[in-house]
Amino acid sequence: MSDIADVPPAVVGRLRVICGELPEAYEEPAWIGLRWRIRRRTFLHVYTTDGRGSAYIDMDDPAILMTFRAPPGELAALAHAGPPFFRADWGVNVVGMVLDDETDWVEVAELVTDSYRVQAPRRLAFRLKAGG
Known part of the structure; x- marks a missing residue:
């Protein structure tokens, strides 16, 4: 079973605020x-690596990773942007991002919202675009 304690409470709190604005999330x-x-x-997965690396990115130290869906027009750009981004090869249109002290949380909110739009039924995605 999952151990949610592996993700720092401050990170979980920020993501909860972002996702709390998304209909039916x-x-x-x-x-x-x-x-x-x-x-x-x-549309969003967050976890902490144990320092032995990740299936998606080479890392020697523990890190907080977030994977999400990218719209087709942004997928290649994000996947090839380099740190803090990486390509997660386990699914179609999945990209990852390392969350750390330098993380731009406004950017994270935009990426998470775009990921939601990719995965949500059209009716809900439209509702989001229309402001709720």
């Missing part, structure tokens, strides 16, 4: 860390 434990979903589709 909900949080649940994942196999590691937490994920946020719309219906049964995951």
Whole structure:
């Protein structure tokens, strides 16, 4: 079972605020860390690596990683942007980002909202675009 304690409470708190603005989004434990979903589709996953690296990115130290869906027009740019971004090869249109002291939380909010739009049914995505 997941250990949500692996993600620092401050990070979880910020993500909860962002995701709390998205219609019908909900949080649940994942196999590691937490994920946020719309219906049964995951649009955000956050967890902490243990310092032995990750399947997606070479790292020697523990790190907080966030994976999310990118719209087709942004996928290649984000996947090839370099740190803090990386390509997560486990799914279609999945990109990752390292969250650290330099993280731009306004950018994170935009990325998470775009990820939600990719995964949400059109009716809900439209509702979001229309301001709620």
